[in-house]
Amino acid sequence: MSNNYFNTLPLREQLEQLAKCRFMDISEFPDGVEALKGKKIVVIGCGAQGLAQGMNLRDSGCDVSYTLRQAAIDEKRQSWKSATENGFTVGTYEELIPTADVVLNLTPDKQHTAVVNAIMPLMKQGACLSYSHGFNIVEEGMKIRDDLTVIMVAPKCPGSEVRNEYVRGFGVPTLIAVHEDNDPKGEGLALAKAYAVGTGGHKAGVLMSSFIAEVKSDLMGEQTILCGMLQTGSLLCFDKMIEEGIDAGYASKLIQYGWETITEALKYGGVTNMLDRLSNPAKIKCFDLAEELKQIMRPLYNKHQDDIINGTFSRVMMEDWANDDVNLLGWRAETAETAFEKTPAGDVEISEQEYFDNGILMVAMVKAGVELAFETMTAAGIIADSAYYESLHETPLIANTIARKKLYEMNATISDTAEYGCYLYNHACLPLLADFMKDIKTDVIGKGLKLDDLGVDNARLIEVNAELRAHPVEAIGTVLRGHMADMKKIV
Amino acid sequence: MTLSHPIRFDDLTVNFDDRFQLNHINWQIEPQQHWVITGTNGAGKSALAAVLTGAGDIVSGTLDGIAPSAGITPRVGLVSFEAQAVLIETERKKDDADIMDVISEGTPVYEILFEDCQDIALAKELADKFDLTKLLDRSFRKLSTGESRKVMLIRALASKPDLLVLDEPFDGLDTHSLAMLQAHLQTLIKTVPMVMVLNRFDEFPEFITHIAYIDQGQLQLQVQRDDATAFDELYKLLHLKTTDLTVPAPDPDTQTPALNPGEPLVRLTDLTIKYDDKKIIDRLNWTVEPNQHWQLSGPNGSGKTGLLSIINGDHPQCYVNDIFVFGFKRGSGESIWQIKQFIGYVSTALQWEYKGTTGLRNVILSGFHDSNGLYTRCTDRQKTIANEWLALLGMSDRGDEIFSKLSYGDQRLLLIARAMVKHPPLLILDEPCLGLDDMNRQMVLALIEKICAGSGISVIYVNHHPEDKIKGIENYISLG
The missing domain is CATH 1.10.1040.10 (N-(1-d-carboxylethyl)-l-norvaline Dehydrogenase; domain 2)
Structure with a gap:
């Protein structure tokens, strides 16, 4: 069974992590999506949130594709349909994860352990893994490979709104965080900020928080x-x-x-x-x-x-x-x-x-x-x-x-x-x-x-x-x- | 006597020496009604008024109520610039006819006023009120324009008319005379129907009951004065049509990057749009060059809107096609905002989506950011430009009203202004007249025509109705 990460921390650090939250001014995003330019983004999962974020990132000039489990592709499930109908490349974990510079894990919480265990061995050295909810890291104590950067970008709205607000030229309030245990190159914050810009979040307000x-x-x-x-x-x-x-x-x-x-x-x-x-x-x-x-x-x-x-x-x-x-x-x-x-x-x-x-x-x-x-x-x-x-x-x-x-x-x-x-x-x-x-x-x-x-x-x-x-x-x-x-x- | 039955135009077409033609006029003037004919210059206002005095040659259709019937000819009192010109010209010719070898003084004013006059007492009274008494002995042709206009007015009013046709009667009158004339007209409203040609809405006398709007020789609209909504819309339409519109300048601080003039704005190569396995558009090739205007047509479902949203970057399949827009090959790392900055877009769908409580000025300002709603602070300069657009639409004092509470037609006008505010190289108008009534359609077309006449903008215009043609479009593409 899992190992609660929060409970492994000393009280002092628990309190420090809990108290992390700062509203970022739009002037803190002058570089736009630059940190993601030329990087290959692969999204795992194509539900409402996954599709919305991928479409926003692509419309912001990012290179986005989707990876689904073999069965979802073979059976042409809704997630496969959504991604292909919208003109995205879709491939299996084996095909796409090794090519990815940034992997966005947008599957339901419940699947996180299985998904992360399946993709981690396939991920490129030094790549970035992003979550939109920290449950897997904090509550299940998932340990991510040391060379990988781990960030969180969590739009505080349902997927449909994430997309609609972007198309209107706005965005939804978004929470970002860097998992400090996994920031080997110190680029976590830059990536998280660029990602928030790519989904339009910076226009509506970004909260810099912690996974915990x-x-x-x-x-x-x-x-x-x-x-x-x-x-x-x-x-x-x-x-x-x-x-x-x-x-x-x-x-x-x-x-x-x-x-x-x-x-x-x-x-x-x-x-x-x-x-x-x-x-x-x-x-x-x-x-x-x-x-x-x-x-x-x-x-x-x-x-x-x-x-x-x-x-x-x-x-x-x-x-x-x-x-x-x-x-x-x-x-x-x-x-x-x-x-x-x-x-x-x-x-x-x-x-x-x-x-x-x-x-x-x-x-x-x-x-x-x-x-x-x-x-x-x-x-x-x-x-x-x-x-x-x-x-x-x-x-x-x-x-x-x-x-x-x-x-x-x-x-x-x-x-x-x-x-x-x-x-x-x-x-x-x-x-x-x-x-x-x-x-x-x-x-x-x-x-x-x-x-x-x-x-x-x-x-x-x-x-x-x-x-x-x-x-x-x-x-x-x-x-x-x-x-x-x-x-x-x-x- | 007064008019006892209506004057009826039934599908009347009247030709004026091949210079101008009124087409298929259907119109009825009831004895108790007072009309204003309005429209732009050259629309046919004066011609229509003149028909009431027997001018022009009837080509087809019928006109009842004016021609002699049962031995009685209704008397029509006429004041118009043309009639005045004719009288002056006649006088000038008399002067030329110097067969007597004496210098002709021309016809004196009293003769013009009182000869054949039906109501000498009234003529004298009016001459007095108009301050013409001291000019009675003067030669008519030596009068100023305003003075000769007064003579015309007195002649018409003192002719015991059955119908008064007054074409711009207030032009050139001083304030005093204007008030005097209006007061006199007021005394006639129970007995004499009037048809006036007036350009300025603020000159409409209170007693006017109906307004006829004419454009390009056709009677386009008939509005009852007490229909406040229609009256207000007509006001705006005329404002658009008659004011010497200058499209407000772009904002020098938010100019779009310069485009390579040698490159097309849009180049689609083998464009294919499909849903499931059904191809909506199959291998379409299309290039839009700078300063080219296009009309796009095709039946419902032929992919018109899909095609436009591919260009605008809203359609996800723009990433799986070979699309070149404004110097970008789509899918090469550009953002949709880099594309949208070159495009002004108006569609019914945009109007539906433009909900919320944005104020009118902010709707226009949102065009600077291609956003639906305003999320970015605007400069004072941009606000000034937005105010200029509001003025152009006749909505100067309404900048803080809420967009969603506006009439459908007003919303459309605002969205066109929003699309135009940044002077985009490409203006896409997807059925801009869809769902609009006659009045609003006229307004929208008028605005678009003004815009097309300017330079540096290419227009892609989608519509189904041949009568909604826009002047200046020379290229056609048809889907399906």
Whole structure:
């Protein structure tokens, strides 16, 4: 079984690696893709992320080809079709890996060990191996040949968006890192930067991080606020509305599109702006609910972070991998059978504002989840920039996938690792919130507050507004969104 | 009497001494309506107005309501530059006819005004108001242009007309006279239908009920004054058509690299595009030289858009074909941004993709970076250029409006400006008129024509409709 790399490091170094994260200015990329010019890039895997990155790199002037397993080529699988239809050379590992100067490993986490073991002997002396997620290195302790440079370039968006944003002339925020144990020629950073330019990431913002910070924060964000909280929230809110006699089609629609609508406000102006969309009485109500939720859920967030930091999470998940994914597949099937999943969104008009007004509890859940995830990550030594990206920044992306096709599709879109963590969270969180949900009525989910008078106590409102704005995720969010707005989208 | 029945043009074609022809005019003027005829210079505005006074030779079709019927001939009061010229010319000839061997003073103003006058009292009143009383004894031909215009106006107004045809009646009038005339016209609106030719929208009197837009001898559009949207669009169209357009200059700081003038812009050798095993384009050879304009046509699915996106670098199969564009062989280490900088591109697909909340000025500015949305800071110079383009489109005060909230036609105009802002060597227009109504089509074509007339730009133009021809295109390629 694997050997957790993080756990082999002394505490001092663990903390140093966890705290690595720096927002890079666009002026730090004057060389463009120069470091990759004339180099042969071979991509392993041609899923959405692999295809998008390869197309972007080629359009930036790089030499890109794809390598697939013999079986995928022989059977002309979708990955083979995608690559060839788009005019790329496709070959087996044996044919292409030995010619590669840079190998991009864009296969699913689960396959990393097998893939890397297969290609490492074939790789050229002194070549570069790139990951887009550090799980294999950090959690599985994969040891890479000493002469190879190991980097990570991780666009923080799904493949389709990576491609679309590039074509628009922009990019998506991207995290880069160099595995310091494997940087024999000291060229890792230059290669990672050029790669980020080649995919357009430098225009949207690049975070210089470490393999460890990326893995520990990514896992935490995806299984708690991003996927876990939205899944648990969807199920609880739906069942409550049905119990209270709200029309099922309305309830289904309010949740399916509600996450997307309210997190859109989150994306533009943080938690503060999301709550500012509510009336004053509703805002105070929402704030109080979120405080209660945070208190109930904090131990769960701590447990997730602890299990991630000490390697328990990955160990347990890998046991399931070894057991033919029995847990994962079982939980996936369960999700498909939930009442929310099986009730189609009704043909009713819900205005943008109504999603806020009638979804106060949903707003409270997002607030509680974002703040808890952020607080837990930073308490574990992850720097605020990183914690922001892995919590608040990515929540709208997951909300978008729920809007497209609900939970089952959301879980199918995210990585198996995220999905596994999401189910763990969901199973623990549902019973945890059972008592809390007993007191919930349609005033906070389904119908909105029935108010003849929007009056509130001044002192209370001032207190709530001040607390909202004083949260550390708001401080770092203002800075990072400011960076983004500076160089991007004048929207 | 006043007009009791409509004047009806039914598929009327009228020839004017072979100098000009109005074609297939269908038009109806109801007794209570007041029309403005508008259009560009030489479009046929005055000719159409003149038909109402019996000018021209009818080639085909019919004109009812003007010709004598049941013994009554409707009286048409006419004011126009042409009629004024005729009168002045007549006077000049009288002067030449010096058979009496005396110096002719010409016809005095009072004679011109009051002879055959239907309403002497009104004529006198108007002459007084127009400040002509002291000129009554003067020879008509010695009047200034403005003064003789006033004489024409009084003659028309005092003729008890059944219909007033006023071709640029306000031209050359001082402010006082203008106000006076407008006030007088206002008193006639219940009794006399009017047809005016006016170039300037701001001169349209309040009482105008309809606008006819004429172009190249054809009545292209008829718009009701109270249809605010259509009226606004017509305004922009005329602005485009009638203003002496100069395309704003390029930005000197973001010039594209110089191209080798001896090389073609685009050279495709045996281009083949296929999906699965179906070949959409099979071994096509095509070269576009600098300053050549091309029209590309072919049925749906014949690969037109595919071909264009190969050139523009958006089609992945550009890497498996022998493609030479702007000095680059594709797949030799160039980036798509190095290709796109030479191309301005407009297509319906681009318009669909151009969603989001970009402001109009920023849409134009995004053309400097070939991006969909604006992600790069722009210089003050570039912003000035974008403002010049907005002015050209008649959208000066709308730079901060949101693109997605614009009408379809306005969006198209902006995307053309976006494509043009950097003065690209190659402008690709993929069915630029698709989905546009008549008005917007006219606007888009007008803008493109202005652009094509400039130098240094090659145009590839895709369209299906022969009537949407653009002047100056001389090369044709057809697919499928």
